[in-house]
Amino acid sequence: MSTVELSSHRTTPDRPPPHGRLARRLARPGWVIMTLACVYIAIFFASPYLTFNPEVYFQREPYLQHEFALGVHVLSGTLALLIGPFQFIRRLRRRFVRVHRFMGATYVASATSLGVTGLILAPTAYTGLVASAGFTVLDLAMLFTTWTAVRMIVAGRYGEHRRWMIRSFSLIMAGVMLRVWSALYYAAAGVGLVDFSFETAYAAIAWLCWVPNLMLAIWFTRHPADVANAGVNRWWRRPGRRAALSVTDAVAESASSPRSRPSGRLGTS
Numbered sequence: 001m002s003t004v005e006l007s008s009h010r011t012t013p014d015r016p017p018p019h020g021r022l023a024r025r026l027a028r029p030g031w032v033i034m035t036l037a038c039v040y041i042a043i044f045f046a047s048p049y050l051t052f053n054p055e056v057y058f059q060r061e062p063y064l065q066h067e068f069a070l071g072v073h074v075l076s077g078t079l080a081l082l083i084g085p086f087q088f089i090r091r092l093r094r095r096f097v098r099v100h101r102f103m104g105a106t107y108v109a110s111a112t113s114l115g116v117t118g119l120i121l122a123p124t125a126y127t128g129l130v131a132s133a134g135f136t137v138l139d140l141a142m143l144f145t146t147w148t149a150v151r152m153i154v155a156g157r158y159g160e161h162r163r164w165m166i167r168s169f170s171l172i173m174a175g176v177m178l179r180v181w182s183a184l185y186y187a188a189a190g191v192g193l194v195d196f197s198f199e200t201a202y203a204a205i206a207w208l209c210w211v212p213n214l215m216l217a218i219w220f221t222r223h224p225a226d227v228a229n230a231g232v233n234r235w236w237r238r239p240g241r242r243a244a245l246s247v248t249d250a251v252a253e254s255a256s257s258p259r260s261r262p263s264g265r266l267g268t269s
């Protein structure tokens, strides 16, 4: 992202461009709901798998055959779910650059092993071909977005890095949405709203758990300026500090990159 993009909006944080308002309004409540959902799924759905007790397995035979891959999958998925939301807090990112980098590296390693093990599990997916295809495409998209984000940060393109990381995490959120859609199916079936089987629903859920997330992430990141300003830190800021932070944020961001030293004239490089 050019410094122009960064500074032109940061220096006027109280006046978001019209196209960014909805995305900004959604950022805070969206982050809170997302974080709570990640923690809930990690604790109640994923952690029981780490006991390696086949009684809790969703599918017994295929999971017993790939128990090591399943263990790595659940552990790395849990890590990615718990790290991801905190990487989006701008204040933490700016104040503790090294922590952000370390957690980012852990996120990328987790996402990569999640993806590799996901590819091992995908052919065994419950209900067969349609679900297997859904998980495989999800997996490849998640690996692609994550590693594109890495390429962008290595190139010093911060805005693009954020965009691709938002897309990457929206795909990791498939681990949450799979359980949400399954619960919705059971609720709808329970009150007679739908009368097809869980098997039919599951084949659709293997796609539903990630396609809407990705579409939302693409919409959310469609304007580079939205991404530059998006985040959940603004509600933590004291009003008097806003202007100062706007400038220092941009300098800190430039300074944290060995390839893009601040020129001293924001908005000109």
Ligand code: HEM
Binding pocket: 042, 045, 046, 049, 057, 058, 059, 073, 074, 075, 076, 077, 078, 080, 081, 114, 115, 118, 119, 121, 122, 123, 124, 125, 126, 127, 131, 135, 136, 138, 139, 142, 171, 172, 173, 174, 175, 176
């Ligand atoms: C890119 C994201 C992901 C992909 C492609 C993926 C892929 C898969 C696949 C193919 C299966 C087998 C499904 C079946 O048996 O029908 C599976 C199961 C599982 N995955 Fe993932 N997964 C992803 C994210 C996550 C995340 C973030 C978690 C969180 C810890 C997670 C936890 C699990 C668990 C616990 C199972 C066992 C099945 C269950 O209890 O629902 N996955 N995953």
